[in-house]
Amino acid sequence: xxxxxxxxxxxxxxxxxxxxxxxxxxxxxxxxxxxxxxxxxxxxxxxxxxxxxxxxxxxxxxxxxxxxxxxxxxxxxxxxxxxxxxxxxxxxxxxxxxxxxxxxxxxxxxxxxxxxxxxxxxxxxxxxxxxxxxxxxxxxxxxxxxxxxxxxxxxxxxxxxxxxxxxxxxxxxxxxxxxxxxxxxxxxxxxxxxxxxxxxxxxxxxxxxxxxxxxxxxxxxxxxxxxxxxxxxxxxxxxxxxxxxxxxxxxxxxxxxxxxxxxxxxxxxxxxxxxxxxxxxxxxxxxxxxxxxxxxxxxxxxxxxxxxxxxxxxxxxxxxxxxxxxxxxxxxxxxxxxxxxxxxxxxxxxxxxxxxxxxxxxxxxxxxxxxxxxxxxxxxxxxxxxxxxxxxxxxxxxxxxxxxxxxxxxxxxxxxxxxxxxxxx
Amino acid sequence: xxxxxxxxxxxxxxxxxxxxxxxxxxxxxxxxxxxxxxxxxxxxxxxxxxxxxxxxxxxxxxxxxxxxxxxxxxxxxxxxxxxxxxxxxxxxxxxxxxxxxxxxxxxxxxxxxxxxxxxxxxxxxxxxxxxxxxxxxxxxxxxxxxxxxxxxxxxxxxxxxxxxxxxxxxxxxxxxxxxxxxxxxxxxxxxxxxxxxxxxxxxxxxxxxxxxxxxxxxxxxxxxxxxxxxxxxxxxxxxxxxxxxxxxxxxxxxxxxxxxxxxxxxxxxxxxxxxxxxxxxxxxxxxxxxxxxxxxxxxxxxxxxxxxxxxxxxxxxxxxxxxxxxxxxxxxxxxxxxxxxxxxxxxxxxxxxxxxxxxxxxxxxxxxxxxxxxxxxxxxxxxxxxxxxxxxxxxxxxxxxxxxxxxxxxxxxxxxxxxxxxxxx
Numbered sequence: 001x002x003x004x005x006x007x008x009x010x011x012x013x014x015x016x017x018x019x020x021x022x023x024x025x026x027x028x029x030x031x032x033x034x035x036x037x038x039x040x041x042x043x044x045x046x047x048x049x050x051x052x053x054x055x056x057x058x059x060x061x062x063x064x065x066x067x068x069x070x071x072x073x074x075x076x077x078x079x080x081x082x083x084x085x086x087x088x089x090x091x092x093x094x095x096x097x098x099x100x101x102x103x104x105x106x107x108x109x110x111x112x113x114x115x116x117x118x119x120x121x122x123x124x125x126x127x128x129x130x131x132x133x134x135x136x137x138x139x140x141x142x143x144x145x146x147x148x149x150x151x152x153x154x155x156x157x158x159x160x161x162x163x164x165x166x167x168x169x170x171x172x173x174x175x176x177x178x179x180x181x182x183x184x185x186x187x188x189x190x191x192x193x194x195x196x197x198x199x200x201x202x203x204x205x206x207x208x209x210x211x212x213x214x215x216x217x218x219x220x221x222x223x224x225x226x227x228x229x230x231x232x233x234x235x236x237x238x239x240x241x242x243x244x245x246x247x248x249x250x251x252x253x254x255x256x257x258x259x260x261x262x263x264x265x266x267x268x269x270x271x272x273x274x275x276x277x278x279x280x281x282x283x284x285x286x287x288x289x290x291x292x293x294x295x296x297x298x299x300x301x302x303x304x305x306x307x308x309x310x311x312x313x314x315x316x317x318x319x320x321x322x323x324x325x326x327x328x329x330x331x332x333x334x335x336x337x338x339x340x341x342x343x344x345x346x347x348x349x350x351x352x353x354x355x356x357x358x359x360x361x362x363x364x365x366x367x368x369x370x371x372x373x374x375x376x377x378x379x380x381x382x383x384x385x386x387x388x389x390x391x392x393x394x395x396x397x398x399x400x401x402x403x404x405x406x407x408x409x410x411x412x413x414x415x416x417x418x419x420x421x422x423x424x425x
Numbered sequence: 426x427x428x429x430x431x432x433x434x435x436x437x438x439x440x441x442x443x444x445x446x447x448x449x450x451x452x453x454x455x456x457x458x459x460x461x462x463x464x465x466x467x468x469x470x471x472x473x474x475x476x477x478x479x480x481x482x483x484x485x486x487x488x489x490x491x492x493x494x495x496x497x498x499x500x501x502x503x504x505x506x507x508x509x510x511x512x513x514x515x516x517x518x519x520x521x522x523x524x525x526x527x528x529x530x531x532x533x534x535x536x537x538x539x540x541x542x543x544x545x546x547x548x549x550x551x552x553x554x555x556x557x558x559x560x561x562x563x564x565x566x567x568x569x570x571x572x573x574x575x576x577x578x579x580x581x582x583x584x585x586x587x588x589x590x591x592x593x594x595x596x597x598x599x600x601x602x603x604x605x606x607x608x609x610x611x612x613x614x615x616x617x618x619x620x621x622x623x624x625x626x627x628x629x630x631x632x633x634x635x636x637x638x639x640x641x642x643x644x645x646x647x648x649x650x651x652x653x654x655x656x657x658x659x660x661x662x663x664x665x666x667x668x669x670x671x672x673x674x675x676x677x678x679x680x681x682x683x684x685x686x687x688x689x690x691x692x693x694x695x696x697x698x699x700x701x702x703x704x705x706x707x708x709x710x711x712x713x714x715x716x717x718x719x720x721x722x723x724x725x726x727x728x729x730x731x732x733x734x735x736x737x738x739x740x741x742x743x744x745x746x747x748x749x750x751x752x753x754x755x756x757x758x759x760x761x762x763x764x765x766x767x768x769x770x771x772x773x774x775x776x777x778x779x780x781x782x783x784x785x786x787x788x789x790x791x792x793x794x795x796x797x798x799x800x801x802x803x804x805x806x807x808x809x810x811x812x813x814x815x816x817x818x819x820x821x822x823x824x825x826x827x828x829x830x831x832x833x834x835x836x837x838x839x840x841x842x843x844x845x846x847x848x849x850x
Contacts, residue, residue, distance in 0.1 A: 066491065066516070085523070087783055091491070093513065093544075099588065117542060119518075119783065121821070157783035163524070167849065172836045177602070180824050183831035186780030188849060191836035202839035209841055211850035355611030358512055358544065358582035396546070396821040399605050406608035411597045411616035414627035416634055424592065424613060425636035 009078070012137045015050060016076035019043040019224055022326070030076070032138050032221040042322065043224045045076045047268075054273035058243065061235075066091050068126055068232040074268060075232070076225050077133045085162050086132065087154075089125030090232055092117040094240040094388070099356035100369075104376055106383045111246070113237055114359055114391045120181065121394035122315075122362070123258065124154035127229030131218035132158050134225035140216035142167055146199040147219075148254070148315045149178030150362075150393055155218055156185035167215070169199050174314060177397040195309060197319050219255075230258040234265025237388055238275050245269070245280050247385035250375070252368045252392055253284045253293050253338070254316045256323030263330045283381060284327050284338035285371035287311035287346060287363075293324045297331060297338035304328070312343045312401050313363040315393055337380050341370035349373060350395060350402055362393030363401050434503070437562045440475060441501035444468040444649055447751070455501070457563050457646040467747065468649045470501045472693075479698035483668065486660075491516050493551055493657040499693060500657070501650050502558045510587050511557065512579075514550035515657050517542040519665040519813070524781035525794075529801055531808045536671070538662055539784055539816045545606065546819035547740075547787070548683065549579035552654030556643035557583050559650035565641035567592055571624040572644075573679070573740045574603030575787075575818055580643055581610035592640070594624050599739060602822040620734060622744050644680075655683040659690025662813055663700050670694070670705050672810035675800070677793045677817055678709045678718050678763070679741045681748030688755045708806060709752050709763035710796035712736035712771060712788075718749045722756060722763035729753070737768045737826050738788040740818060762805050766795035774798060775820060775827055787818030788826050 008030070018027045023041025034043055050057055050073050057073065064070030068090030069082040082088075093114045101110040115123040128151070135143055142165045145155045152168040159166035166187030170179070171194060183189045192199045203220055206212040218226045238245055245266055251259045263282055269275045286294045289311030296304045304324035309317035321327075331338050341349070346363055349370035354360050361369065372389050375381035395402065412418040419425055433455070443452040448466025459468055475482055475498050482498065489495030493515030494507035507513075518539045526535035540548040553576070560568055568584045568591050570576050577593040584591035591612030595604070596619060608614045617624045628645055631637040643651045663670055670691055676684045688707055694700045711719045714736030721729045729749035734742035746752070756763050766774070771788055774795035779785050786794065797814050800806035820827065837843040844850055 088518065098510070099586070117544070119542070120785070121546075121819075157779075157785070159783075160780050161524070161783035170833075172833075176828070177821055177824055179833060180828055180831045181785060181821065183833060184776060184779045184785055184820065184827055185783055186776075188834040189832075190844075190847070190849060191833040192839050193836060194839045198839040202841075202844075205841055206844065211841065211844065351609060351611075354582075354609045355585050358584075358586035358610055360545070360582070360606060360609055394546075394821070395609065396602055396606065396819070399602055402609055403601070403605055406605045407614075408595075408597075408604060408608060408616040409613040411618060414617045414619045414623040416627075416630055416636065419615075419627075419631065419636065422615070424615060 008137055012078050013076045014072060014079055015047045015074065016045045017048050018046045020046040032216065034221055034223045045224050045228050049074060049268060049272055051272055057272065058274055061239065068129060068229070071232055071235045074235065075130060076228055077130060081133060086129055087119040087125055087158050087161050089118045089129055091236060094237060095357060095359065097357050100353060103352065103356055104373055106376065106387065108384045109386045111388045112357060112359060112391055113233065113388055116361065116391060116394035120153045120157045121397065122150035122154060123230070123233065123392040124150045126232050127226045128154040128158045128218055130229040131216065131222040131226040132162055132164070134222050135164065135216035138216065140214055141165060142215045143218065144168055144203070144215050145218045146196065146203040148196050148317060149174045149397065150315050151219065152182035152189060153178065153185070156182050156187045156189065159187055160185040169203055171195055171199055175398050175400055177399060181397065196317055227257045227261050230261035231265030231268070233390070234262045235269065238269055243275050245275050245278055246388045248281045248283065248381055248387040250283045250285055250368055250372045250387065250389040252316055252364045252390060253286050253321065253327055254318045256293060256321045256327040259284055260323050260326045260330060280334060281336040282330050282334045283336040283371070283375060284331055285368045286338065286340040287313040287316055287367050288340045288342040290317045290319060291340035292319060293321060293327050294338045294340040296324065297328055302328065313346055313367050315362060315364045316367060337375065339371045339374055341367060341374055345370040347401055347405060351405060359391060360395030361391045362395055363398045364393050365391035433562055437503050438501045439497060439504055440472045440499065441470045442473050443471045445471040457641065459646055459648045470649050470653050474499060474693060474697055476697055482697065483699055486664065493554060493654070496657055496660045499660065500555060501653055502555060506558060511554055512544040512550055512583050512586050514543045514554055516661060519662060520782060520784065522782050525778060528777065528781055529798055531801065531812065533809045534811045536813045537782060537784060537816055538658065538813055541786065541816060541819035545578045545582045546822065547575035547579060548655070548658065548817040549576045551657050552651045553579040553583045553643055555654040556641065556647040556651040557587055557589070559647050560589065560641035563641065565639055566590060567640045568643065569593055569628070569640045570643045571621065571628040573621050573742060574599045574822065575740050576644065577607035577614060578603065578610070581607050581612045581614065584612055585610040594628055596620055596624055600823050600825055602824060606822065621742055652682045652686050655686035656690030656693070658815070659687045660694065663694055668700050670700050670703055671813045673706045673708065673806060673812040675708045675710055675793055675797045675812065675814040677741055677789045677815060678711050678746065678752055679743045681718060681746045681752040684709055685748050685751045685755060705759060706761040707755050707759045708761040708796070708800060709756055710793040711763065711765040712738040712741055712792050713765045713767040715742045715744060716765035717744060718746060718752050719763045719765040721749065722753055727753065738771055738792050740787060740789045741792060762800065764796045764799055766792060766799055770795040772826055772830060776830060784816060785820030786816045787820055788823045789818050790816035
């Protein structure tokens with residue numbers, strides 16, 4: 001795919017210097033490319049990061065805006081990014097989850113990184129914000145994506161704020177909240193008669209077709225930039241802990257990109273001297289009904305065999321996860337694991353997190369908290385160590401999952417007698 | 426109502442020194458009381474605020490936590506409040522709404538204060554956080570409220586985080602999202618066969634009954650404390666503007682408490698020297714189907730005649746607003762106005778805000794943006810002045826309102842042919 005605009009400012013990508021192949025290491029200029037021309041491996045952003053003055057860099061970050069742009073010196077964005085229209089996601093709460101810890105028998109510190117606080121209430125605002133910057137730089141006028149729901153809303157909302165046209169693609173049978181949320185921001189929302197993997201395949205076709213000319217697909221031709229947004233989760237967690245890496249992180253797996261970029265972010269912080277170098281373990285969480293990475297981990301395989309998803313955790317329902325093999329690498333290298341839970345355990349975990357911490361998670365959050373619980377029960381995760389678990393989305397978008405379990409206790413007439421009759425007094 | 430706990434620490438309420446009657450000015454000690462024993466007027470919190478060193482106070486606030494507790498020196502809470510379990514709401518985004526301004530013909534600066542970024546996605550987290558502190562101080566063990574929906578979820582979530590029992594009361598026919606959100610955090614959610622005013626009357630009965638012993642009703646017997654939480658909206662807006670009061674504010678009216686407390690907060694900031702003294706205009710927004718304050722304003726009345734609500738803006742559907750007469754005072758004193766819009770205009774305004782700024786507002790936000798538009802069209806609000814409009818809730822909780830308008834553009838098969846047939850290429 002050719003560059004649409006050829007007048008890229010020299011500092012448009014900040015510290016990013018090239019795209020590099022994750023497989024063969026070949027480098028190529030910063031462009032809307034996603035596959036290595038040498039070996040077809042996935043491309044990622046390579047940097048020359050501002051090393052040498054960790055104290056100064058830490059101060060610069062701490063004095064920055066209260067969103068992901070405080071980390072602009074570590075992202076593929078222009079230094080003046082904070083001044084341009086953006087949804088300005090990030091700096092979501094890191095909640096000390098003492099009640100949840102007590103219920104789970106965790107004796108170390110337990111935190112929930114709650115990304116439901118983002119503008120469209122999922123972590124996707126982070127990745128889209130970076131993709132929008134790349135789209136603008138490359139001169140794209142339409143912002144697009146294949147999505148399991150959260151991404152569609154994040155893209156249409158970001159397009160609205162930044163004045164781009166949006167046309168997004170989703171499986172036709174998504175949760176009602178996610179469809180309305182994608183469509184309300186204007187732009188085109190196209191339902192595809194198929195699952196996410198069908199939607200994804202269709203987008204790859206469209207990108208090679210004249211109809212897709214001038215389109216920035218945030219998770220296809222802008223994917224190398226987009227993915228970098230997840231690094232900010234690592235940065236924020238460490239900064240919010242007082243510039244310290246936690247012992248253990250539990251992270252959901254859809255494509256696996258988020259988990260790999262959090263690991264990349266942690267390694268960067270160590271290399272820059274912003275945090276002390278120390279071992280950490282990364283655990284991946286999947287739903288049983290879409291557990292290709294978990295299955296490969298347990299079987300000791302190096303490859304991930306695609307599955308046909310069947311789970312209520314639709315935002316994680318990617319049967320052929322692009323970064324699955326890298327997730328396996330990271331879980332094994334750091335001494336972590338990949339585990340899965342069934343739909344009933346997902347609902348239980350959503351309710352557990354809600355009633356202990358007042359955090360209403362999406363099904364993806366239920367998967368992650370459910371896996372946390374399972375890993376503790378199985379003795380795989382150390383309950384005495386410091387643990388951070390991610391909630392990447394909002395329960396309001398997957399109401400269907402808990403609607404049967406979360407109902408009024410009673411309906412009464414507005415009288416004390418009726419109140420007493422209901423057994424509530 | 427007697428104090429449940431009599432061991433109130435001397436600094437438990439920080440700078441608050443008494444409750445004072447809004448009508449006759451009589452003072453009474455800080456207790457779970459809400460009506461003046463002299464004249465039955467509403468009680469509010471009176472302070473001895475930390476005057477004399479505005480520069481030092483401003484620094485203290487700026488170095489405080491990234492939530493409402495940064496304003497603890499101006500709130501009826503203990504100085505160490507930030508260290509206790511809380512949902513820690515506040516410091517939501519003040520969005521420069523240039524796209525919306527352009528569409529509305531606003532030439533001055535226009536901002537949206539977007540309180541959908543709070544933990545349970547409405548401004549209610551602010552008021553409940555203060556009420557929880559008072560409940561703890563008074564030794565209440567059950568947290569309760571009458572609610573049009575948002576408050577119920579804010580109360581049950583806060584109770585979960587802080588270890589209190591919750592029992593909340595809502596009209597039985599609320600939006601599905603609000604019911605699930607209230608119930609998911611545990612505790613009892615009781616549907617009342619009636620409207621909000623029926624629910625409210627029932628709670629007042631319950632509070633005088635032995636069955637309500639030990640219960641803190643955040644918007645009844647804890648109302649004076651609870652209401653103070655809305656002052657933080659004024660503090661944040663001014664701090665986020667660089668310690669400056671905007672020329673005009675557009676604020677929704679349910680009970681009217683929020684609007685009056687924002688005015689109180691602005692006056693405090695002026696008195697403390699934290700902002701320059703300058704004139705500002707406050708505009709109130711109602712839905713036509715529940716517009717008792719707007720009707721009184723237009724008719725030039727000093728009293729508010731109750732209405733039976735019939736509007737999609739259920740979170741504003743209070744037919745007998747407790748603070749209505751004070752709202753009239755403030756709108757008239759500041760040179761503002763009170764206006765209303767019909768349900769169709771509410772939906773249009775939700776979509777307008779979404780497609781221009783990527784902010785998905787609740788129906789209450791649609792009312793406020795709709796009224797902003799109407800006030801500009803009628804020449805009542807100055808389009809050249811600096812204006813802040815409040816979005817107090819989240820569109821995900823009132824999906825029903827826009828579900829017909831926000832639908833997929835098309836559903837297609839995952840092929841380029843199907844894409845072209847749908848006219849999308």
